[in-house]
Every structure is written in C-alpha cells, then in structure tokens.
Amino acid sequence: MSQRVKYYQTGTLTVGNRLLDDASRTVQASIDRSNALTSGHRACQGCGEALGARWVLDAAMRATGGQLIAVNATGCLEVFTTPYPESAWQLPWIHSLFANAPAVATGVAAAMRAKGKAVRVVAQGGDGGTTDIGFGCLSGMFERNDDVLYVCYDNEAYMNTGVQRSSATPPGARTATTPAVGPSPGNEFGQGKSVPLIAMAHGIPYVATASVADLHDLEAKVIRAMSMHGARYIHVHVPCPLGWGTASDATLRVARLAVACGLFPLFEAENGVLTGSTVIRNRQPVEAYLRSQQRFAHLFSGPSADPERVAKLQAIADRNVARFHLLQPEEHS
Amino acid sequence: MLRQIEGSRAMAETIALCRPEVICAYPITPQTHIVEALSEIVRAGRLSPCEFINVESEFAALSVAIGASAAGARAYTATSSQGLLFMAEAVYNAGGLGLPIVMTLGNRAIGAPINIWNDHSDAMSMRDAGWIQLFAKDNQEASDLHVQAFRLAEALSCPVMVCVDGFILTHAVERVDLLSQEAVDGFLPRYEPVQTLDPLAPVTIGAMVGPEAFAEVRWLAHDKQLRALAMVPEISAAFAAAFGRDAGGLLRPYRCEDAETVVVAMGSVNGTIEDVVDEMRASGVAIGSVDLCTFRPFPAEAIRAALGGKKRVVVVEKNLALGMGGVLASDVRMALRGENLGVHTVIAGLGGRAITRAALGRVFAAAHAGALEELHMLDLDWTLVTREIARASQSRRSGPAALNLLRDAGPSMRRIA
Numbered sequence: 008m009s010q011r012v013k014y015y016q017t018g019t020l021t022v023g024n025r026l027l028d029d030a031s032r033t034v035q036a037s038i039d040r041s042n043a044l045t046s047g048h049r050a051c052q053g054c055g056e057a058l059g060a061r062w063v064l065d066a067a068m069r070a071t072g073g074q075l076i077a078v079n080a081t082g083c084l085e086v087f088t089t090p091y092p093e094s095a096w097q098l099p100w101i102h103s104l105f106a107n108a109p110a111v112a113t114g115v116a117a118a119m120r121a122k123g124k125a126v127r128v129v130a131q132g133g134d135g136g137t138t139d140i141g142f143g144c145l146s147g148m149f150e151r152n153d154d155v156l157y158v159c160y161d162n163e164a165y166m167n168t169g170v171q172r173s174s175a176t177p178p179g180a181r182t183a184t185t186p187a188v189g190p191s192p193g194n195e196f197g198q199g200k201s202v203p204l205i206a207m208a209h210g211i212p213y214v215a216t217a218s219v220a221d222l223h224d225l226e227a228k229v230i231r232a233m234s235m236h237g238a239r240y241i242h243v244h245v246p247c248p249l250g251w252g253t254a255s256d257a258t259l260r261v262a263r264l265a266v267a268c269g270l271f272p273l274f275e276a277e278n279g280v281l282t283g284s285t286v287i288r289n290r291q292p293v294e295a296y297l298r299s300q301q302r303f304a305h306l307f308s309g310p311s312a313d314p315e316r317v318a319k320l321q322a323i324a325d326r327n328v329a330r331f332h333l334l335q336p337e338e339h340s
Numbered sequence: 341m342l343r344q345i346e347g348s349r350a351m352a353e354t355i356a357l358c359r360p361e362v363i364c365a366y367p368i369t370p371q372t373h374i375v376e377a378l379s380e381i382v383r384a385g386r387l388s389p390c391e392f393i394n395v396e397s398e399f400a401a402l403s404v405a406i407g408a409s410a411a412g413a414r415a416y417t418a419t420s421s422q423g424l425l426f427m428a429e430a431v432y433n434a435g436g437l438g439l440p441i442v443m444t445l446g447n448r449a450i451g452a453p454i455n456i457w458n459d460h461s462d463a464m465s466m467r468d469a470g471w472i473q474l475f476a477k478d479n480q481e482a483s484d485l486h487v488q489a490f491r492l493a494e495a496l497s498c499p500v501m502v503c504v505d506g507f508i509l510t511h512a513v514e515r516v517d518l519l520s521q522e523a524v525d526g527f528l529p530r531y532e533p534v535q536t537l538d539p540l541a542p543v544t545i546g547a548m549v550g551p552e553a554f555a556e557v558r559w560l561a562h563d564k565q566l567r568a569l570a571m572v573p574e575i576s577a578a579f580a581a582a583f584g585r586d587a588g589g590l591l592r593p594y595r596c597e598d599a600e601t602v603v604v605a606m607g608s609v610n611g612t613i614e615d616v617v618d619e620m621r622a623s624g625v626a627i628g629s630v631d632l633c634t635f636r637p638f639p640a641e642a643i644r645a646a647l648g649g650k651k652r653v654v655v656v657e658k659n660l661a662l663g664m665g666g667v668l669a670s671d672v673r674m675a676l677r678g679e680n681l682g683v684h685t686v687i688a689g690l691g692g693r694a695i696t697r698a699a700l701g702r703v704f705a706a707a708h709a710g711a712l713e714e715l716h717m718l719d720l721d722w723t724l725v726t727r728e729i730a731r732a733s734q735s736r737r738s739g740p741a742a743l744n745l746l747r748d749a750g751p752s753m754r755r756i757a
Contacts, residue, residue, distance in 0.1 A: 073539055076537045085548070091548060091549045098539065099543060100543075101410050103430070107430060111406055111407035113393065113395075113403075114403065114404035114415070115410065117361075117393055117404065118362055118407070118412060143400070
C-alpha cells in the first residue's frame with residue numbers, strides 16, 4: 008500500500024497550503040468557498056465538531072457544485088447552529104430526530120432520484136447519534152447502498168446533554184456517567200465498537216476515518232467520497248474541550264496526539280477492502296495523549312493512578328498500528 | 341371499475357393512482373398485503389417514477405417518508421399496532437414539521453399480551469400527534485379515503501392517517517369500485533410543497549425552538565387541525581360531485597331524525613351497528629347511529645349538531661384507555677357538555693373479539709330502557725376475571741395473568757353469542 012501525499016512535503020514535517028499547486032489547495036483557503044456552516048453560531052470555543060463540519064460541507068459543496076442537501080441528527084451540531092430564530096446553515100438543511108438521520112437522508116436521496124434531480128445528500132451526526140441510537144438506521148442505509156454520504160463527528164461522548172458515555176467513549180475516560188470514582192474509575196474496558204470497520208463489513212463503496220488534526224486529508228476524503236455513488240461513511244475525530252477537559256486552543260494539538268499515538272488510525276477502504284492509511288510520521292506514546300486531557304487525569308495521579316490501565320490503552324494503539332499499517336516499513340521491528 | 345377484490349389490494353391500487361413518488365415499507369400484520377401489492381405495482385412499472393424502499397424498521401419507514409416529503413416528493417407508508425408505536429417519535433416529528441405524508445394504519449391491538457387482531461388502541465395512542473385521522477367504514481371507503489387523504493394532506497401541509505380495521509377490512513374480499521387514473525389525476529392536483537429542500541433556495545427545516553415561540557408553533561399546528569374541520573367536508577363533497585358516491589366527511593348520521601338513543605362508533609363496526617339499528621327500528625325503537633369518520637381533528641360541533649337534544653348516546657369503541665375508560669367517549673362527552681343527556685361507554689372488540697349483532701342489540705336495548713351502566717365491557721367473561729383476581733390476592737407469585745386466563749378458558753375458543 009502506498010501513501011497518498013496530500014498536504015505535507017514528502018520527507019519533511021513541513022505543513023503549508025502554499026506548498027501545493029493551485030488545484031490541490033484546500034477548499035477553505037479559497038474565497039469561493041461556500042461557508043455552508045457560516046460564522047455566528049453558538050459552538051464552544053475550540054469546538055472540534057464545528058471545525059470538522061465546516062470543512063466537510065464546504066468540500067462537499069465544491070465537489071457537487073453546490074447541489075447538496077444536508078440532513079442532521081439531533082446533537083450539539085444541530086443545537087448550536089439553529090438557535091431560534093437564527094440558522095448558521097447556508098445550504099438546504101433538515102433536522103428530524105436523534106436516531107433517524109440516515110433514514111431521512113435515504114428519503115431525500117429517493118426524492119431526488121424520483122424527480123430526476125442530480126442533487127446529492129450528506130447526513131451528519133455525533134457519535135451518540137451514529138454509533139448508538141442511530142445505528143440501526145445507519146446499518147439499513149449501508150445495506151441498501153443508498154446514495155448518501157454519512158459523516159460521524161466523533162467526540163467520544165454525549166456532549167450535548169452534558170458529557171455522558173457513548174459506545175465511542177474510550178476505556179478509562181471520565182464522563183458524567185462513568186465518573187472517576189471507585190476502584191475502577193472512568194469508562195470500563197469493553198470490547199470497543201469500531202463503526203468504520205462495521206461499515207466496511209457492509210461492503211459499501213467508501214469508508215474513511217479522518218481527523219481535524221489533518222484537515223486537508225479530511226477534505227480530500229470528502230471529495231473522494233463525493234466522486235462516488237452509493238452509501239459512503241466518514242468517521243471524523245473531533246476533540247471537545249468541554250468534555251475532554253482541554254483548553255480551547257488545544258483542540259488541534261490533542262487531535263494530532265490521538266493520531267500520532269495510534270489510538271485514532273486514519274485509513275480508507277473501498278468495497279470493504281482497506282486501500283490506504285496515513286503513516287504516523289512522529290509516533291508519540293499513548294501517555295502523551297492521555298496526559299493532555301483532564302478526562303484521563305485519574306489514571307496518573309491520586310489513589311487511582313494505574314500504569315496497568317495506561318498500558319492496556321497503549322496495547323490498543325499498538326494493535327491499531329499493526330492492523331492499519333500505520334508505520335513506515337522500516338519502522339516496524 | 342367494479343372488482344371483487346381484497347381490501348388491501350383495492351387500497352394499494354388506489355394509492356398507486358395517487359402517484360406517490362416514494363413508498364417505504366416494513367412488514368407488520370395486518371398491513372402487509374397493502375405494501376406487497378404496491379411493491380408489485382412498482383416492480384411491474386405500473387407506477388413510475390416511484391422509489392419503493394424496503395427499510396429495516398417502522399421508525400426508518402416513516403423517517404424515509406419524512407426525508408422524501410421534505411425534499412418535495414409525495415410520500416406514502418403503512419403500518420399497524422406495534423409498528424406505529426415503534427415509529428412514534430417520527431409520527432410526532434412528521435406532524436410537527438407539517439409534512440403531508442399519507443399513512444395507512446391497519447388497526448390492530450397493542451400488547452402485551454401480543455395480539456395481531458383488530459382494535460383501535462394503535463390509532464388512539466397517536467391521537468395528539470398532529471395527524472389527521474380518518475376511519476373507513478368499508479373497503480370502498482378505505483380506497484376512496486386515500487385519494488381524499490393526499491388532497492387534504494397537501495392542501496394543509498399536514499400528515500394524514502387513514503385508519504382501516506385490520507383483517508376485517510384489510511383481508512376482506514368485497515366489491516369495490518376502483519377509480520380510473522384520469523379520474524384521480526383530475527381530483528388530485530400536483531403536489532406543491534410549502535417548504536422544500538432546494539439548493540436554489542436553501543431553507544433550514546427542523547430548527548430548535550425555545551420558550552419564546554414554541555407555544556405559537558404548536559398553536560399553528562392546532563389551527564391547521566381546526567382548518568381541516570372545514571376542509572374535510574369540502575373535499576368529501578368534491579369527491580361526491582366528481583364520482584357520485586359518498587366517502588369521508590366528518591360524520592354520517594344514520595336514522596337519527598327522531599331517535600332518542602344514538603350510537604356513535606368509528607370504522608367497520610358501523611356496518612353491524614346499522615343492521616342492529618334497522619332491526620330495532622323495525623320493532624319500534626327510536627334509535628339511530630353516527631359513523632364518525634374524522635376522529636382528528638375532533639368534530640365537536642358536528643357531534644353537537646347530530647346528538648344535541650337526544651336522550652342518550654352510546655359510544656361503542658374498540659379501545660380501553662387503562663385507568664380512564666374510553667377515549668372516544670371522553671371526547672364525545674366533552675363535545676356534549678351542557679347537554680342534558682347521558683353518555684354510555686361500551687368497550688367492544690378488543691384484540692379482535694367478535695362484535696355480534698346479538699350482543700349489540702342487548703346493550704342498545706338496555707341503554708334505551710335506561711338500564712346500562714356508564715362503562716360497559718361488551719361480552720367480558722367476568723368469571724375468568726374474578727378468578728384471576730382471587731388467585732392474585734391469594735398468592736404473591738400468582739404467575740403471568742395472560743397464561744392463567746388461557747388455562748382457565750380451556751383449549752377451545754369460547755363461543756360468543
């Protein structure tokens with residue numbers, strides 16, 4: 008598998024839009040971007056989801072020439088963008104319920120097909136709306152291969168209702184319903200639930216993970232997804248300063264650590280087969296990522312400090328590295 | 341065209357004539373034959389353009405219809421019983437968003453205990469969801485109501501539920517006069533949505549509304565229901581003028597002119613009730629009945645006009661609101677407040693129990709003689725009930741009541757006479 012270089016100069020750690028030719032430059036750098044999610048909304052400072060959604064939708068708008076309809080699940084993104092009587096959406100947008108965004112998107116796509124219109128559909132929701140309550144509708148949409156791009160903004164808990172655990176909450180993390188008290192503080196060590204892998208098991212045309220740590224990569228994946236038809240899924244890692252206990256200016260730094268330690272692997276798959284992954288360029292220990300957030304503080308200080316649980320999290324990252332080929336060949340031992 | 345046809349097939353043929361552009365289907369007895377027939381019609385190319393989508397749940401079925409309707413397509417789905425409850429959140433959502441979806445409800449009981457047969461518990465559970473609810477008396481009306489339902493839904497931008505008795509109508513083969521495509525095209529205008537998802541004119545649908553305007557938005561939905569009270573009879577009259585037969589409307593009085601006792605009911609049981617009224621009239625009893633077609637919005641004024649000045653009203657209804665009594669009877673009492681007449685509730689036909697002419701005749705005669713209690717359970721087996729109550733009072737671990745009753749009732753079906 009070869010890595011597609013999208014933003015970085017090969018062989019260096021240099022980052023810069025101007026290093027790219029005009030056609031490859033990021034959508035957000037263009038004055039022609041659509042601002043589908045425009046300024047003035049009520050997201051918290053440093054909100055990873057607001058950042059991710061803005062880049063996703065503007066990239067999809069460019070890819071479709073503005074012929075795009077968005078369907079939103081209930082959650083932070085829906086609430087902070089539509090406080091009555093305002094709306095931050097500059098594209099046709101509908102919110103119905105928490106659990107049904109994939110099905111509503113199916114309906115919109117069906118209507119467009121019946122009417123012979125070449126208008127495309129993006130559905131979006133948080134991890135709760137996607138990996139938990141909306142999972143049935145999501146799987147149904149995948150199985151039917153409906154012409155919908157579904158984007159999950161994963162901030163690893165129910166942030167809109169006040170930081171409760173979801174099936175995307177990592178082991179050990181403190182949330183309002185997995186408090187850092189008792190003999191085993193924070194979220195339990197379950198088996199985990201990788202919706203990107205479950206999406207791949209449906210054999211749908213395109214599945215990708217992405218992160219606000221690498222926004223140009225996120226855009227490229229959205230544009231790739233919009234070049235295809237059928238059910239497509241992008242799972243975007245979006246830090247939440249409120250829920251994770253990080254400073255509002257640390258969002259990108261924390262997101263990069265998640266990728267760099269291997270806990271959040273970046274990969275793409277087509278028709279159920281892994282087609283590429285982003286190689287980690289400067290690998291970090293999981294501990295560096297965990298220590299950057301208050302939600303993991305109990306693992307490192309006080310009576311519940313537990314190197315064993317940190318080691319278990321490191322093992323999860325190591326498994327990701329092997330499974331998704333996240334290191335350059337010479338870096339594998 | 342006159343056909344000897346199953347009710348579900350007649351409804352499906354008529355729904356297809358209404359040219360829905362998106363149909364979502366999920367199987368649940370007894371509505372399955374309707375969507376099976378529609379899938380065949382779409383597959384055979386007799387309805388085009390139409391997207392027929394087999395979904396993974398009733399919740400998804402109505403959600404797909406919500407998306408399709410919001411995107412400007414004419415959308416249809418059908419369900420029954422548990423399916424309606426499983427989509428309950430979407431039922432309220434479609435009502436709140438004012439999306440003109442038409443849904444057939446093959447009326448069926450709600451468990452536990454699980455029961456696939458007919459009563460009206462499902463429809464009653466969604467009576468406040470912002471949908472117009474129409475009840476069909478027979479399969480001719482069940483078919484005709486769908487044409488009216490699309491016109492009504494789209495004129496008001498409000499979803500409409502066409503309620504048809506499960507099995508009694510959905511599975512009954514009877515004579516139905518099916519409309520022609522030209523006739524339906526002439527009656528049902530092209531769908532022009534009041535709100536739609538369009539990249540050329542982007543709108544936000546389903547925004548959050550706080551205390552500053554929530555009550556106003558809800559009132560507007562109520563106001564829509566009030567406007568439906570005027571529009572339902574107009575559309576019914578237009579239908580009669582176009583096709584020469586009555587269907588729909590708010591309610592239909594039967595032999596009420598000089599009646600002292602009037603029976604009120606919804607759906608197919610009105611056929612039986614009218615037979616009983618005829619029998620009692622023949623023996624000189626001043627009795628009539630009212631077939632209530634429109635349950636939501638509730639036509640209180642029309643009820644008052646039909647029942648005011650009568651001596652007593654007997655509401656026969658196929659639901660038992662636990663801890664309260666009858667839903668329809670409560671609404672009828674509300675409509676008749678201030679009138680000097682007695683209203684009796686007769687709960688009948690729960691879980692598909694047969695409602696016989698003999699049983700109705702006895703109850704109506706008792707009511708006419710002033711000897712009927714306020715809440716009467718038609719043909720209830722009090723022996724079974726009292727035995728189970730006694731059993732439960734004797735032992736803490738008395739076991740599942742449903743199983744106990746089945747054992748007591750014995751292996752064969754009880755004869756109801």
